[in-house]
Amino acid sequence: MKKIVTLAAALAIAGCGSEQPAATQVADSAATAAAQPATQAQEQRSLSGPFGTEMGMTAADLTARIGQPPYLVENGYLAFNSAPIPHPTFSTYSFVASGKYGLCKVGATATVESSRYGVELRSRFEEIKTALVAKYGTPSNEVDRVLGSTWLEPEDFMMGLVQKERVLVAYWDSEKSPLPNDLGSLLIQADAKSMTSGQIDVTYEYTNFGQCRDELKSKADSAL
Known part of the structure; x- marks a missing residue:
């Protein structure tokens, strides 16, 4: 009889010991489940801006999300070959971030080989602009004209851009029209380096750009 009681007590003690980890597992699972929506929501907010950025994010956070160091750093300006969420059209990206206000400007550049007529460059410009219009609405202003240039013939399109005497831009x-994700302005512009090589630049400025710019200027001027 004594052995049976002892065995029952041992089983009871063993049972109590096995219940504790189970309870702990349930609690841990509940905590993990509760934390996941918050983590996902935070990640979604941080990726809501252009190319997976967010106004005010630090240069360190930006670099960590890109997963590679910038190839150029100069007074708040950082240049990368990628972005937190890159786009296949663009090959280089630039960011401006100050110590106090964080990220305030985002840029991306796509290189386009084109004939001197600019057919390929203009086509890529319109393609990107159409995607921007779908997301941000009709531009506040568009300019597509020659500015007092002598390069007026159809085959002079690229040369006009090289000489800064032709403008192709949307802003x-x-x-004038509200923009999402704390954006203050957006610009797409065509440019050319030669009669056969051009580029499309897209530039986003967050609403903190003015403060960010002033902070970086003050920092630079402190060296005088």
């Missing part, structure tokens, strides 16, 4: 201004 969005949040003061």
Whole structure:
């Protein structure tokens, strides 16, 4: 009889010991499940801006998300060959971030080989602009004209851009039409380095750009 009681007590003790980890597992699972939505929501917020950025994010956070060091760093300006969420059209990306205000400007550049007529460059410009219009609405202003140039013939399109005598640009201004994700302005512009090589630049400025710019200027001027 004594052995049976002792065995029952041992089983009871063993049972109590096995219940504790189970309870702990349930609690841990509940905590993990509760934490996941918050983590996902935070990640979604941080990736809501252009190319997976967010206004005010630090240069360190930006670099960590890209997963590679910048190839150029100069007074708040950082240049990378990628972005937190890169786009296949663009090969280089630039960011401006100050110590106090964080990220305030995002840029991306796509290189386009083109004939001197600029057919390929203009086609890529329109392709990217169409995607931007779908997301941000109609531009506040568009300019596609020659500015007092002598390069007026169809075959002079690229040369006009090289000489800065032709403009092909579209601009969005949040003061004229609200922009999402804390953006203050957006610009797409075509440029050319030669009669056969051009580029499309897209530039986003967050609403903290003015403060960010002033902080970086003050830092630079402190060296005088």
